[in-house]
Amino acid sequence: MSKQMTEMLKGALEGIVLAILAEQPAYGYEITARLRDHGFTDIAEGTIYALLVRVEQKKLVDVEKVPSEKGPPRKVFTLNADGRRDLEDFWTTWTFLSQHIESLRPGGSDISADTAPGADTAPNTNTAPAANTTTTNTNTNTNTTTNTNTNTEEN
16 A cells, blocks of 8 residues: 555544444454455554544444454444444545545546535625625635625615
């Protein structure tokens, strides 16, 4: 696995594991096997076990010890409500990043929204009095958006 792939996976692996657990509960080795089934063949089991400790500490999963036919009981991890919210946030962020990164590639797709995940996208509800004023905001990143708000108050 390339160094670049390793670095990129570090930031996304928690979300990937939560997505695996959203499919169904699993224990550590099972999660590693499912990751391999999805093409993540170079991820070490130790990496997954360390990540499972973190998601358990963050209370994103519920853990049940289940007897094993071979050896000690297995810890089965189930995604809980907090984990589902975290996974939803992960997908929102992933979608934003992947779309914007793709837009940078020559011939990549155009992005129609500049709003970062979690940013306030509510319409302007400013009701402060103004006398025939026009405000124009222009964003010239990749796309140009012009918003014109006119507030008029008669006395």
